[in-house]
Structures are given as structure tokens and as C-alpha cells.
Amino acid sequence: MISHGSRLSQTKKEVVRLLRKLTEKSDADILEYAFLEIEKPNIPEGIDICVRKGAREIVLALNFLNAGRHVDMDIPKIIRDARKKYPAVSIRSTRPVGQHPDIVELFLDMIK
Numbered sequence: 001m002i003s004h005g006s007r008l009s010q011t012k013k014e015v016v017r018l019l020r021k022l023t024e025k026s027d028a029d030i031l032e033y034a035f036l037e038i039e040k041p042n043i044p045e046g047i048d049i050c051v052r053k054g055a056r057e058i059v060l061a062l063n064f065l066n067a068g069r070h071v072d073m074d075i076p077k078i079i080r081d082a083r084k085k086y087p088a089v090s091i092r093s094t095r096p097v098g099q100h101p102d103i104v105e106l107f108l109d110m111i112k
Helices: 009-025 043-052 069-085 103-111
Strands: 057-060 090-093
Touching: 043 057, 043 069, 057 069, 069 090
Parallel strands: 057 090
Antiparallel strands: none
């Protein structure tokens, strides 16, 4: 799971909690978090961690609300570089959370 990163320690704690909850409900063998900026591990380090744990397919779940420079340019470059480093590993990303078809229902639930 990829998040932006923040200087506020609360942000990383929230990401760690979310990943724990995902781990409880997911059947994925490996679940890790990484950050684009500021926090550690950064995205390349997160990919390295997954590969060391045996990942042959890595899906970067983008914990970003919308498209933008990071989603459209920075993260794809990181993925291209990782594919060169690990040619035997399939590496791709999801779309940003805000483009998920159920986002409207999520916001309606939050409003209630």
C-alpha cells in the first residue's frame, strides 16, 4: 500500500493500522506499506522488502485520492525503475482510491 507520507507521526500510525486490518481480511501472502516521500520505507524500499519476502507479483495499491503529478508521473517512473531492477517480478499499480467505483457510497456513508 502506497501513501504520500507526512511529517506528522499520526499519519504513519494510521497507515500501519489500515494495513493491519487489510492483512486480517486479505488472502495475499505479503502485504507491506511504503511512502512516496518523507516517511520510510520509501516505495523502492517497499518493493525490495516484498521481493526479499518472495513476491513474484507486486500490486501497489495507491492510497491517493485522485490523479496528479505523483500518481501520473512519479509513481509510474518508480515502477519502471523497479521493473528494470526486478525483470522477473510483475509490478503494477492500482488506480487512486478516488477512482474506485464505490467511492460515492463511501462518501455517502461518511456523511451519514
